[in-house]
Amino acid sequence: MISIIKYNAGNIRSVAFTLERLNVSYVITDNPEDIRKADKVIFPGVGEANTTMNYLKDRKLDLLIKELKQPVLGICLGMQLLCACSEENDTPCIGIFDEPVKRFQPKKNEKVPHMGWNSLTPTQSWMDTSLTDQFVYFVHSYYVPVNAYTSAITEYTQPFSAAMRKDNFFAVQFHPEKSAEAGEKILSLFLNQV
Amino acid sequence: MLTKRIIPCLDIKDGRTVKGINFVNIRDAGDPVELGATYAQQGADELVFLDITATTDNRKTFVSLVKEIARHVNIPFTVGGGISSVADVEPLLEAGADKVSINSAAVRNPQLIDELARAFGSQFVVLAIDARKIFNQWTVHTHGGSRPTDKKLFTWAREGQQRGAGEILFTSMDHDGTKQGFAIDPLAKLHELLSIPVIASGGAGYREHFTQAFTLGKADAALAASLFHFGELSIPDLKSYLKNNGIPIRI
Numbered sequence: 001m002i003s004i005i006k007y008n009a010g011n012i013r014s015v016a017f018t019l020e021r022l023n024v025s026y027v028i029t030d031n032p033e034d035i036r037k038a039d040k041v042i043f044p045g046v047g048e049a050n051t052t053m054n055y056l057k058d059r060k061l062d063l064l065i066k067e068l069k070q071p072v073l074g075i076c077l078g079m080q081l082l083c084a085c086s087e088e089n090d091t092p093c094i095g096i097f098d099e100p101v102k103r104f105q106p107k108k109n110e111k112v113p114h115m116g117w118n119s120l121t122p123t124q125s126w127m128d129t130s131l132t133d134q135f136v137y138f139v140h141s142y143y144v145p146v147n148a149y150t151s152a153i154t155e156y157t158q159p160f161s162a163a164m165r166k167d168n169f170f171a172v173q174f175h176p177e178k179s180a181e182a183g184e185k186i187l188s189l190f191l192n193q194v
Numbered sequence: 195m196l197t198k199r200i201i202p203c204l205d206i207k208d209g210r211t212v213k214g215i216n217f218v219n220i221r222d223a224g225d226p227v228e229l230g231a232t233y234a235q236q237g238a239d240e241l242v243f244l245d246i247t248a249t250t251d252n253r254k255t256f257v258s259l260v261k262e263i264a265r266h267v268n269i270p271f272t273v274g275g276g277i278s279s280v281a282d283v284e285p286l287l288e289a290g291a292d293k294v295s296i297n298s299a300a301v302r303n304p305q306l307i308d309e310l311a312r313a314f315g316s317q318f319v320v321l322a323i324d325a326r327k328i329f330n331q332w333t334v335h336t337h338g339g340s341r342p343t344d345k346k347l348f349t350w351a352r353e354g355q356q357r358g359a360g361e362i363l364f365t366s367m368d369h370d371g372t373k374q375g376f377a378i379d380p381l382a383k384l385h386e387l388l389s390i391p392v393i394a395s396g397g398a399g400y401r402e403h404f405t406q407a408f409t410l411g412k413a414d415a416a417l418a419a420s421l422f423h424f425g426e427l428s429i430p431d432l433k434s435y436l437k438n439n440g441i442p443i444r445i
Contacts, residue, residue, distance in 0.1 A: 013290040017265045047315060106389045113317055113360060115391055117239055117444040118196045135444040137270055139317045156196055178270045180234060
């Protein structure tokens with residue numbers, strides 16, 4: 001069974017619908033037991049870092065997530081919250097990835113938020129090479145610089161981490177649930193291959 | 195590379211797409227869910243669904259429709275029409291909409307932009323602006339373009355950005371329906387003035403118009419309705435044309 005962590009994230013419904021389209025059964029839950037015993041856990045995220053971290057802390061979900069042993073997939077803000085800290089209202093985060101989350105600086109032809117379809121360059125095996133130059137959908141104003149855990153790179157104002165992995169923790173900055181067939185493929189990789 | 199977005203817009207009345215959609219290979223062109231899923235399959239980058247009746251009675255129909263769209267469509271979509279409060283938006287987001295567009299209500303009450311951005315984040319808030327040139331001034335209109343206001347396009351777009359809008363959807367009423375091309379000059383000026391993305395709308399008739407909107411107009415996305423609905427231009431044809439002409443496009 002897949003558990004989608006239930007909290008105040010904006011894209012839970014869309015993630016759930018995508019799993020339905022993939023014929024994968026899931027529960028949306030904030031029950032620690034259900035999350036702990038799931039085969040895999042999805043940690044979605046759309047919103048503001050500080051408010052969301054406070055919400056997680058109030059329910060001790062931050063500690064629970066940190067201790068999970070099964071494969072966990074953080075999506076968008078979910079990925080950023082798995083990092084050490086975010087420049088978005090100077091928020092200390094969960095700290096799986098010992099990396100900072102920074103704000104994009106807009107350039108003349110590169111506006112912020114980074115919004116729309118951009119291409120992937122996989123650098124680590126879970127993002128397999130068939131995903132090279134595939135387009136996925138991004139909406140974000142903060143990014144994680146390229147680091148030792150980066151598994152796919154996308155360029156916007158500079159190269160940044162489109163996907164990361166550390167041990168059982170996987171993360172994507174884009175929205176696989178909104179990225180048409182490419183997104184469904186990436187979710188399938190997480191659900192079936194890792 | 196970040197690509198330019200092609201966005202079909204569907205008008206919804208009583209849970210159905212509005213008359214006149216003439217689409218090849220579709221069972222029920224009146225069904226917004228099927229039409230939306232077809233566009234997604236063809237390579238549309240986003241969709242916009244506008245509830246053109248937007249009365250209280252129809253609200254529930256629209257919310258359940260949004261849920262069905264979210265269930266079946268695997269690309270982002272914006273919903274709009276008659277949104278005037280945070281309370282109007284909550285059920286739409288809960289149903290799975292990715293963004294909402296606001297128009298007349300924001301002109302009447304600009305604070306609405308701040309409230310929506312604070313409650314849901316800027317990326318959820320698309321400020322739609324309908325404008326027409328009157329005595330050399332791009333004048334903002336509301337109520338489907340029927341009422342002129344004292345707001346001017348460029349100052350209003352800037353104010354919208356400052357208040358927290360995440361995108362501007364600019365429709366030139368002078369170009370809408372003409373098939374003579376998008377309003378290039380004001381688009382280019384919006385690009386100069388703003389640091390948020392701009393969606394061009396109104397006037398698309400030929401593939402070349404999209405190239406112009408992206409190169410000369412510097413638009414981040416372009417929206418069209420009847421052109422796609424009547425099968426005058428297919429999304430795969432448009433996108434491969436644009437790609438061959440050096441526009442960054444997702445194929």
